[in-house]
Amino acid sequence: MKIIIYASQYGSTKQYADELSKRTGIETVEYTEITDINQYDTIVYLGPLYAGSIMGLKKTLNKIRNVQDKKLIVGTVGLADPNDKKNREEIMNGIKQQVHGCIYNKARVYFLRGAIDYSNLNLKHKTMMAFIHRKVKGMKEEEKTAEINAVIETYGKNVSYIDFDALNPIIDEIQ
Ligand SMILES: Cc1cc2nc3c(=O)[nH]c(=O)nc-3n(C[C@H](O)[C@H](O)[C@H](O)COP(=O)(O)O)c2cc1C
Numbered sequence: 001m002k003i004i005i006y007a008s009q010y011g012s013t014k015q016y017a018d019e020l021s022k023r024t025g026i027e028t029v030e031y032t033e034i035t036d037i038n039q040y041d042t043i044v045y046l047g048p049l050y051a052g053s054i055m056g057l058k059k060t061l062n063k064i065r066n067v068q069d070k071k072l073i074v075g076t077v078g079l080a081d082p083n084d085k086k087n088r089e090e091i092m093n094g095i096k097q098q099v100h101g102c103i104y105n106k107a108r109v110y111f112l113r114g115a116i117d118y119s120n121l122n123l124k125h126k127t128m129m130a131f132i133h134r135k136v137k138g139m140k141e142e143e144k145t146a147e148i149n150a151v152i153e154t155y156g157k158n159v160s161y162i163d164f165d166a167l168n169p170i171i172d173e174i175q
Pocket residue numbers: 007008009010011012013014048049050051052053077078079080113114115116121125128129147
């Protein structure tokens with residue numbers, strides 16, 4: 001049995017999950033609703049990045065037993081450019097800190113790009129972004145990471161980098 005589990009605060013990861021479900025016929029479930037993850041042999045987890053951590057990942061994947069027998073696919077959704085090698089390395093480090101070693105080793109990880117709408121952000125997130133933006137906007141070009149560039153590029157705006165074609169490698173991996 002296959003399942004797509006997702007976490008999403010503002011809906012962009014849910015959009016990826018719904019599209020993946022449409023294209024594969026696999027059911028989706030929000031991470032807070034999953035009861036027995038061990039009944040599935042193919043698990044796709046899609047989660048957004050918040051301050052370097054993937055929402056819901058730790059809580060959900062660390063419940064998996066016999067991970068060797070399963071196909072495990074993780075799709076991360078963030079604003080920073082996933083073509084940037086350093087960004088990908090940082091995301092992998094984040095995953096390593098969140099899940100058990102055997103799960104980290106087994107997971108095939110794909111990097112998707114998300115969206116942000118500042119008019120929709122809650123007060124806590126708006127405040128965090130204002131703080132980060134103030135800190136990074138004056139930085140020298142060579143000091144800026146993909147993450148910082150994404151904050152500067154999108155600050156205060158409604159921007160979407162959602163690209164459903166980025167799901168194709170995940171679909172190939174599932175099959
Ligand atoms: C407070 C905050 C922290 C974020 N941290 C990161 C991050 O560390 N790396 C990244 O690439 N994107 C980061 N983002 C962007 C989100 O990952 C992006 O907006 C994503 O599409 C949100 O997914 P959702 O709509 O499913 O909640 C952050 C956004 C907010 C508001």
